[in-house]
Every structure is written in structure tokens, then in C-alpha cells.
Amino acid sequence: MATKSSNLYARIEPDVKEQAEKILSALGIPASNAINMFYKQIILQRGLPFDVKLPSSRPVNMPALSEAELNAELEKGYAAIKTGRTKEASAVFADIRKDYNL
Template identity: 45%
Template sequence: MLLAIKRDIIKPENQSEVIIMARTASRTANVYTRVDPETKEQAEAILNQLGIPMSNAIGMFLKQVVLHRGIPFDMRLPAAKPVAIGGMTKEQIDMELQKGMDDIAAGRVVSADEVDAEMRRLYGI
């Protein structure tokens, strides 16, 4: 027996809401989600280049959730990296220096040996 599946994407005007409706001969499943407009537009542009409708991409994600029995990608905070002064603006440098001056004034100081040990522990340097 062959079942036809019809998928529609409804994009309400002036809203960043995508409504996906999947209809089969025997049942209907709806997914409603709110996303910030910029993320939606960026994802839509990429999916369009890949030739994948938004509803299919969301369906593929949900299938992966089922197959993995959880989120199908790693969810961790990125590894901490020391701040590189070369990538900072003058304002950012001034702000970091002010934080250091505030720490000194408040008595929050440590020895150079402690700083070196912490840098090795956190960043491997």
C-alpha cells in the first residue's frame, strides 16, 4: 500500500514562526516553533542552496533524535582560550586593563607562579 505524504510550510506574515504540517492518509502531525528571524533566514538560505525544504530538514533532525535517542550532536561549551591581545580593539584592551586595576585595588592578587600554574592547567601553555 502506498501512502502519499504532503508537507506544507506556512510562513505567517511579519512573524518568525514556521508552521510545518505533515499529512498522511491516516494521521496528521504538526510542529510549531518560534525562531529568531535572523537564524531562520540564515538556515533557510543554506537549506535552499542544498535543495532541502525547511520541513524536510526539521524532519531529518527529528529522525536523528529518535535514532540517537537524544540530541544528535555534541552540546558542550567551547573550550576556553586565553584572550589574544592582537584580536582586541583599543576599547576592549582598556576594559581588560581596568578590570586588572580594579582587582589590584580590591586586593584580588596572585603570584606570577600561581598565574603560570593556572595557565598550564586551563590552556596547556
């Protein structure tokens, strides 16, 4: 293993730092080791080890819709139901919890 002799200084939002360090502590991983693992993954992946992109679509702003736009959105939902393109509510909530780490 290479000698650790380089320092890294970064500004991090206090709340983000606190939450991350609680999780790392529960995992038994010091923050410096986690940062080192992150950097190694950057090297192995030749980029960030996760997708960094804008969402392909935005949630519909229901209050801002006109009556015609609202009807069009409702029709999309109805068409999805008719063609079987639906998910169980429990699966949707599981996805939300996963996406937002809840």
C-alpha cells in the first residue's frame, strides 16, 4: 500500500458532512478512507463512479397547468392504466425511498 502523505482540503456543507460521517462511522470507515476509496474509483472508472446528469423529465407542476394541460396529463395516466404500464404503490414508494435515501 502506498504511503499516505498528501493532504486534501475541501469545503463541505456542515449538514452533509455530519450525515455522511454518521453513516461512515456506523460502517466503521474513517472519512479519509472513504475519500481515498472514492478517488480510487474515479481512477478505475476514468471518471465519476456514478452518473451526473440532469433528469430526463421534471415532475409536473400541477397548480400551474391550464385545464386543457391537466386533462392531457389525466389522459396520459388513463392510457397507461389501459395498456398495463403501471406499478404497485408499494414498488413506487420503495423507489422513492431508494432514490431519496429515506
